[in-house]
Amino acid sequence: xxxxxxxxxxxxxxxxxxxxxxxxxxxxxxxxxxxxxxxxxxxxxxxxxxxxxxxxxxxxxxxxxxxxxxxxxxxxxxxxxxxxxxxxxxxxxxxxxxxxxxxxxxxxxxxxxxxxxxxxxxxxxxxxxxxxxxxxxxxxxxxxxxxxxxxxxxxxxxxxxxxxxxxxxxxxxxxxxxxxxxxxxxxxxxxxxxxxxxxxxxxxxxxxxxxxxxxxxxxxxxxxxxxxxxxxxxxxxxxxxxxxxxxxxxxxxxxxxxxxxxxxxxxxxxxxxxxxxxxxxxxxxxxxxxxxxxxxxxxxxxxxxxxxxxxxxxxxxxxxxxxxxxxxxxxxxxxxxxxxxxxxxxxxxxxxxxxxxxxxxxxxxxxxxxxxxxxxxxxxxxxxxxxxxxxxxxxxxxxxxxxxx
Ligand SMILES: Cc1ncc(COP(=O)(O)O)c(C=O)c1O
Numbered sequence: 137x138x139x140x141x142x143x144x145x146x147x148x149x150x151x152x153x154x155x156x157x158x159x160x161x162x163x164x165x166x167x168x169x170x171x172x173x174x175x176x177x178x179x180x181x182x183x184x185x186x187x188x189x190x191x192x193x194x195x196x197x198x199x200x201x202x203x204x205x206x207x208x209x210x211x212x213x214x215x216x217x218x219x220x221x222x223x224x225x226x227x228x229x230x231x232x233x234x235x236x237x238x239x240x241x242x243x244x245x246x247x248x249x250x251x252x253x254x255x256x257x258x259x260x261x262x263x264x265x266x267x268x269x270x271x272x273x274x275x276x277x278x279x280x281x282x283x284x285x286x287x288x289x290x291x292x293x294x295x296x297x298x299x300x301x302x303x304x305x306x307x308x309x310x311x312x313x314x315x316x317x318x319x320x321x322x323x324x325x326x327x328x329x330x331x332x333x334x335x336x337x338x339x340x341x342x343x344x345x346x347x348x349x350x351x352x353x354x355x356x357x358x359x360x361x362x363x364x365x366x367x368x369x370x371x372x373x374x375x376x377x378x379x380x381x382x383x384x385x386x387x388x389x390x391x392x393x394x395x396x397x398x399x400x401x402x403x404x405x406x407x408x409x410x411x412x413x414x415x416x417x418x419x420x421x422x423x424x425x426x427x428x429x430x431x432x433x434x435x436x437x438x439x440x441x442x443x444x445x446x447x448x449x450x451x452x453x454x455x456x457x458x459x460x461x462x463x464x465x466x467x468x469x470x471x472x473x474x475x476x477x478x479x480x481x482x483x484x485x486x487x488x489x490x491x492x493x494x495x496x497x498x499x500x501x502x503x504x505x506x507x508x509x510x511x512x513x514x515x516x517x518x519x520x521x522x523x524x525x526x527x528x529x530x531x532x533x534x535x536x537x538x539x540x541x
Contacts, residue, residue, distance in 0.1 A: 137430055137431070138411075157494050158333070158519045162352070167406035175193075175395065175399035179399075193395055197398045198213065199402055201214070201218070206424060209421065212366070215366060216363055217385040217388045218385070218389055220358075221252075221350065221359070222329050223255075224360070225362045226256040226325070228390075229362070231375060232388070233372070234265075237293050239263070239264030240266065241293045243292070243296065244292060246269065247269055248277075248298060248500070249296065250301075250499050251500070254296070257294065265293075266291075270297070277306065277455070278306070279308055288317070288320040292317075293323065295323075296325040298327040298331075299330070299347075300469075301330060302498055302500055303500045304471070305457075306465045307331065311342045326348070328348060329350045329360075330467070332349035333353055335428060346363065347362070347363040348361070348363075351400075355407060374387035375390070376390055405419050435520070436463060437526070438526065439466040439470065449537070453473050453475075454472050455509070456470065468521070470517070471517045486536070493517060493518050493519070494517050497509075498515075
């Protein structure tokens with residue numbers, strides 16, 4: 137990975153701050169800004185008509201769906217639904233799915249999820265569905281499949297879980313969990329918001345039913361995308377106007393699409409092409425997979441440099457996996473607490489030293505409460521992506537030592 141080449145694509149990184157709050161939203165490369173500016177200049181009209189600007193506008197929307205399908209390994213672009221946020225898309229799906237379920241049916245959610253993948257399912261209790269919580273092992277911080285086995289019954293209709301928690305930063309065995317749930321006859325709803333910027337996503341190979349992620353945490357515009365498996369998509373009740381019919385994705389894309397958002401999504405593809413040296417229009421899936429594998433490798437080094445550095449502080453406790461035998465499972469999203477200072481204090485003192493990161497529960501409220509950290513102000517979270525560097529980690533650790541000593 138040529139990190140200098142990568143950083144040159146992000147003019148928003150031209151300052152002396154260290155940005156370690158990327159799980160809250162990444163920076164966008166200049167290609168994204170360029171696409172948005174060009175769209176407004178050239179094609180900012182309602183798609184669907186026959187004059188050239190309208191054709192270009194429509195093509196932008198279609199191409200954005202096609203690129204996200206390629207990114208996720210989805211068979212077809214019409215299986216990609218765009219929406220304002222992962223939270224909103226999940227709620228939309230719960231409204232649609234509720235119509236196929238009966239009173240007494242069961243949904244399993246986890247304590248480790250961001251609330252976006254919990255509230256929409258707990259909401260269905262109003263309609264007589266029963267919601268059960270899949271806890272993590274508080275020592276290993278893992279969701280254990282043995283526990284899931286005990287929760288699954290012949291009334292289970294859905295299991296909602298995160299590919300990676302936005303606090304714990306560890307990859308769950310997604311394909312294995314999906315197999316188990318399917319064997320029990322239920323559907324799976326995977327939150328990929330914290331994994332898509334870091335990992336190869338392969339919805340077809342995993343056989344996942346629903347997979348959602350936020351484009352603004354994957355170098356793109358504010359918004360989100362949801363993949364739905366074909367046979368389920370066909371059966372799902374539309375939530376759009378009566379005359380729209382059963383066509384996807386429009387039966388779930390309410391109102392005029394976010395046209396400039398679609399243009400911005402194509403900027404992510406331009407960026408990927410620029411850093412892999414690819415010219416021309418096409419950017420095939422195999423190139424995306426190769427790039428994401430490189431990012432994965434680079435980020436594992438970042439993750440462990442950070443974990444190893446934090447482990448050296450006697451007062452610091454890492455909230456998440458720190459066992460090196462499971463090195464591969466980690467992304468560079470590392471939450472921690474310290475005996476000597478509250479999370480918010482640490483965050484403020486780091487901000488005084490030009491290091492930006494967050495503290496609190498990050499909407500994984502139930503996880504922080506389960507770990508008994510709510511009263512203590514939650515955790516400090518350092519979340520990095522592939523434009524961050526080992527040198528930034530060294531500076532961060534040095535400044536942290538001044539705060540904690
Ligand atoms: C793991 C995870 N899931 C879901 C969300 C919600 O995303 P959105 O803001 O797109 O609703 C977040 C946002 O922080 C997240 O980190």
